Amino acid sequence: MSDVATDVMAIIQKKIRVERSQLALDDKLRDLGLESLDALELVFDIEEKFDIEIPVNANDSNIGGFETVGDVVRAVEKLIAQKAQPA
Amino acid sequence: MNRVVVTGLGAVTPLGHDVGSYWSELKNGTDGIRPVEVITDPRLNQKVLGEIKGFDPLKHFDARELNLLDRVSQIAVVAAREAIAQAGIRFDGELSERTATIIGTGAGGQNTNDDSYRRLYEEKAARVFPLTIPKLMVNAPASQVSMNCGLRGPAFAVASACASATHAIGLSYQMLRSGVAQCAVTGGSEACLTFGSIKGWEAMRIMAPDKVRPFSRDRKGMIIGEGAAILVLETEPDARKRRADILAEIIGFGMSADAKDITAPDLNGMVRALDNTLKDARLNPQDVQYVNAHGTGTTVNDRTETQALKVAFGDHAGKLAISATKSMIGHALGAAGALELVATLMTLRDNVIAPTINYLGPDPECDLDYVPNTAREMKVDVALSNSFAFGGLNAVLAVKRYRP
Numbered sequence: 149m150s151d152v153a154t155d156v157m158a159i160i161q162k163k164i165r166v167e168r169s170q171l172a173l174d175d176k177l178r179d180l181g182l183e184s185l186d187a188l189e190l191v192f193d194i195e196e197k198f199d200i201e202i203p204v205n206a207n208d209s210n211i212g213g214f215e216t217v218g219d220v221v222r223a224v225e226k227l228i229a230q231k232a233q234p235a
Numbered sequence: 236m237n238r239v240v241v242t243g244l245g246a247v248t249p250l251g252h253d254v255g256s257y258w259s260e261l262k263n264g265t266d267g268i269r270p271v272e273v274i275t276d277p278r279l280n281q282k283v284l285g286e287i288k289g290f291d292p293l294k295h296f297d298a299r300e301l302n303l304l305d306r307v308s309q310i311a312v313v314a315a316r317e318a319i320a321q322a323g324i325r326f327d328g329e330l331s332e333r334t335a336t337i338i339g340t341g342a343g344g345q346n347t348n349d350d351s352y353r354r355l356y357e358e359k360a361a362r363v364f365p366l367t368i369p370k371l372m373v374n375a376p377a378s379q380v381s382m383n384c385g386l387r388g389p390a391f392a393v394a395s396a397c398a399s400a401t402h403a404i405g406l407s408y409q410m411l412r413s414g415v416a417q418c419a420v421t422g423g424s425e426a427c428l429t430f431g432s433i434k435g436w437e438a439m440r441i442m443a444p445d446k447v448r449p450f451s452r453d454r455k456g457m458i459i460g461e462g463a464a465i466l467v468l469e470t471e472p473d474a475r476k477r478r479a480d481i482l483a484e485i486i487g488f489g490m491s492a493d494a495k496d497i498t499a500p501d502l503n504g505m506v507r508a509l510d511n512t513l514k515d516a517r518l519n520p521q522d523v524q525y526v527n528a529h530g531t532g533t534t535v536n537d538r539t540e541t542q543a544l545k546v547a548f549g550d551h552a553g554k555l556a557i558s559a560t561k562s563m564i565g566h567a568l569g570a571a572g573a574l575e576l577v578a579t580l581m582t583l584r585d586n587v588i589a590p591t592i593n594y595l596g597p598d599p600e601c602d603l604d605y606v607p608n609t610a611r612e613m614k615v616d617v618a619l620s621n622s623f624a625f626g627g628l629n630a631v632l633a634v635k636r637y638r639p
Contacts, residue, residue, distance in 0.1 A: 184499065188440060201280075207439040207456040207534040 243322030285460020285565025339399025401572030462564025487516025493627025530559025
């Protein structure tokens, strides 16, 4: 597993409200008991950790269109790659 | 119990700096959400806000007075002067001591706060301006209106976020009804378009990037605005005695708290505030023709408010005309309830309902009549104005066309 995945999963692990010793990439976010304000803090923690901007509007039905833990990891990896490229 | 009437209105808004221009733009369906000018930091992602454009404080105050007035107090005083001028009332002698000044604000002197922090943290200044504290305190608008207009009765600020002004007007109404006061200058003011404050709203991720579309499909959230609106309330016998032009009567006020979530609205809390208002005003659901909705444009508020209206009004909900003036001026938080009550009172006066603009079409979860996109001529005798705040604090006012 990539370093990004490990870091993202550690951040998610701190916010979830269900007993889960080990997160998996195909875990669905909605099964992890994340409440709407948890999700806001989660996105903030990830943005701060990687110095990226994740475009999320809380009015969308599922936050940022992320269904699984893996979706978040892939989005973060993509944003990090975009940041590495010269503008 | 005294009947309580409205005899003066004042407003400073993104759609004009007095009630006449505000109301005429609301009827036109003008969108007051425009590109941000007051915040220039490139780190601001939000590109549009409900900003009051072209407000020149030096037209209303001299430089010495302005040393003491944050923008939130400036617009409150200007709106209060307009309302008092319209009421044509003089606060001499005993009346001054029997007049309440109750002004809602969510955030107080945010511009003063922002300026002093910028000096300290960014410019590394050794000191801030001497009048920083009296400018930024949350009761500054109430105190400045009291001082400027010579009002010496009960005076204080009310803070309940997005419901502040409605709570303020409701308390004033209760004071006049019970005889604690004889007149009130009341409403709300908010001027929170500062870099720090709007970054806070960005972080909540509930603002729409472009337009406010309350109750519409594909709505993307609320947009913050600023403004002030002030009303003069009097007991009915006093207003008649001095042959005032009575604009309307306030007939009920209801409150509730959700005791649930700090940001998410709650159906039960909204319904109880609506029920309490109808009961306080001795209204049956079918007596009401128009509701000026809280209607922020967020997915959750508009869905929950629609459900609440259906529960509180039953079958009659489908016959209500409902509109959200926030579609045109954004959400001015602690001033919103007063800005919206002014619109509601003008509806009673003109029999025209301001529209919900930027409406793209029905959302399956919002299926009532929201007066989409264009104003409607309709006889309105009784109306409600809803405010449902962050923190689960709900307040609703009922108003009626005045008949002696």
